[in-house]
Amino acid sequence: MLSHNEVIDRYYLDARCELLEIAAMLDRYDRAFAADRSMSDTQNPKLTKIFEMLEILADRNALPDRTKRILALLSQLD
Amino acid sequence: MAMSGVVAVGEPAFWAGIDRLYPETFIDYFRQISEFEPARAAEYGIRHFCWVAVNPKEADNPELSRAVLEKMPEFFEKPNVLGVGETGLNKSTDNEVDIFQAQVELAIKYDQLILVHTPHLDDKLKGTSRIIDILKGLPVDPDHVWIDHVEEHTIDLVKDAGYWVGFTLYPVTKCSKCRAIDMLEKYGTDRTLINSSADWGPSDPFTLQECAQEFRLRGHSMQEAVEVFYNNPARFLGQNPKFDIRPVRIEEKY
Numbered sequence: 001m002l003s004h005n006e007v008i009d010r011y012y013l014d015a016r017c018e019l020l021e022i023a024a025m026l027d028r029y030d031r032a033f034a035a036d037r038s039m040s041d042t043q044n045p046k047l048t049k050i051f052e053m054l055e056i057l058a059d060r061n062a063l064p065d066r067t068k069r070i071l072a073l074l075s076q077l078d
Numbered sequence: 079m080a081m082s083g084v085v086a087v088g089e090p091a092f093w094a095g096i097d098r099l100y101p102e103t104f105i106d107y108f109r110q111i112s113e114f115e116p117a118r119a120a121e122y123g124i125r126h127f128c129w130v131a132v133n134p135k136e137a138d139n140p141e142l143s144r145a146v147l148e149k150m151p152e153f154f155e156k157p158n159v160l161g162v163g164e165t166g167l168n169k170s171t172d173n174e175v176d177i178f179q180a181q182v183e184l185a186i187k188y189d190q191l192i193l194v195h196t197p198h199l200d201d202k203l204k205g206t207s208r209i210i211d212i213l214k215g216l217p218v219d220p221d222h223v224w225i226d227h228v229e230e231h232t233i234d235l236v237k238d239a240g241y242w243v244g245f246t247l248y249p250v251t252k253c254s255k256c257r258a259i260d261m262l263e264k265y266g267t268d269r270t271l272i273n274s275s276a277d278w279g280p281s282d283p284f285t286l287q288e289c290a291q292e293f294r295l296r297g298h299s300m301q302e303a304v305e306v307f308y309n310n311p312a313r314f315l316g317q318n319p320k321f322d323i324r325p326v327r328i329e330e331k332y
Contacts, residue, residue, distance in 0.1 A: 013199075017250045024230075024257045031264065 026050070049074065079124060082287045085308075086125035086323055088273075088315065089115060090164040090193055093135045095278035101145035104132065108149075112156040127321060129163035130154075134195050137177035138168070147180060154188050160318045161185060163193025164226065167205040170197070175212065182216050191318050192218065194225045194241075196232060198251060206232040210239045224271060224314060227252055233261060242314050244271045247285035255289035259296060267306050271314060301328050 002010065029047065053070050056062070062069075079087070089111050091104075098104055111128040119126035130153045132143040153159050162185040167174050185192045194213075197205035206225070213223065225236045226244035229252070236243050243265075245258040258272055274286040290307050294300070309325035316324065 013250050017254075021254060021256065024254075024260055028256075028260055 022050075022054075079283060080122040082284065084124055086127060086311075086321075087119060088127045088129070088160065088311075090129040091131045092133045092164055092195075092277060097136055097139070098142070101142060101149065104142075104146045105149055108153050112153055112159050116158050125323065127158045127160050127315070129161055129191075129193050130159055131162050131165045131181055131193075132177055133164055134166045134168035134174055134178070134197075137165070138171050138173045140173045140177060143173075143177045144180070147177075147184060150184060151188055154190055157320060160315055160321060161191030161193065161222075163191075163224075164195040165192065166195030166197075166226075167201075167209055168195075168197055169201060170205050170208050175208070178209070179212055179216070182213065182218055185222075186216065186218055190222075191315070192223045194223060196225060196227045198227075202227070202229065203231055206235055210235055210241075213241070214239065222317060226271075226273070229253055230257065230261065233265060237265065242269045242271060244273060246273050246275055247282075247289055248275045249280050249282055249285075251279075255285060255292045258289055259293050262293070262306065263296075267302065267310070269310070269314075270306065271310055272306060304328060 052073055056066050056069050056073070059066070091108060091111065094107070098107075108130045112130070115128065116126040130150050132146050137143050150162070154161075162181050165178050165181040167178060182192060184190075194209060196202055196209060206228075209225065213220075220240035221242075224242040224244050227246045228236050228243045229245075233243060245261065246252045247255055247258060252275070262270060262272075272286060272289060274283050274289075275281050276283040286307070290303055293303050293306065304326060312321070312323050312325045315321040
């Protein structure tokens with residue numbers, strides 16, 4: 001098993017890349033929203049879900065269960 | 079690459095993965111990319127062009143660099159050499175700055191195009207800003223300068239200064255196809271070059287084709303795609319008469 005320093009050293013660049021992709025997608029959404037004047041002000045439910053997922057990611061003090069919590073958030077239970 | 083529609087490649091001189099020890103090593107490398115590589119690419123129907131330079135990483139050795147610079151003008155005479163590149167900065171050391179400036183002055187003296195590398199990752203913003211400050215102090219034609227590996231936090235600097243902008247599609251550490259197209263849609267396609275990379279690190283030369291596909295999937299026309307992926311390179315590189323691939327226009331006939 002990798003040490004915590006090995007984990008961050010090995011996966012930092014991948015994480016950086018993936019976070020930039022998420023940031024770019026959110027920017028793309030906001031630009032498109034601004035350009036599409038026919039849209040109502042109600043936020044897209046998928047966008048709401050993304051921000052809920054980001055809140056889980058941003059919890060610095062979380063247990064190592066962020067992946068599970070995100071999947072639970074996304075799961076249809078009924 | 080040929081089967082995916084690539085008609086030409088441009089190979090800049092760059093770091094080999096180890097620091098070269100002798101000027102002659104650079105000279106042999108320049109010979110390889112200006113003599114052997116065009117013949118190899120031609121076997122697949124691909125035109126091959128190249129650039130010569132002391133790359134930013136090895137520019138931190140000024141004695142070695144200046145010995146190479148003395149020999150570079152011989153290569154400007156080669157039929158597939160387009161100019162000086164990649165020069166630029168890596169860590170923005172004083173030695174790198176001196177050699178970058180010397181290479182730009184050499185390019186101006188011999189009327190060569192210039193391809194500029196901007197630093198990786200966290201060094202990029204500071205290095206790009208320094209590069210632009212250096213270029214502004216030299217009598218260089220902005221139309222002859224391609225500043226490469228531009229990202230969202232450096233594009234304004236480069237565009238405001240009037241240089242050509244390059245997005246490099248490279249796994250993980252540089253730009254992605256989606257981010258490149260986002261910047262095209264935000265800033266327009268004028269004076270913008272998109273390139274893939276295949277070098278000493280994990281690379282994928284088909285990122286360019288994927289980017290063209292993504293561009294079309296977002297609803298952009300075939301002509302718009304041709305403007306970005308064919309005509310813009312033809313316009314910039316065609317400023318050197320050796321690059322004789324001209325822009326094209328698609329015409330629909332009924």
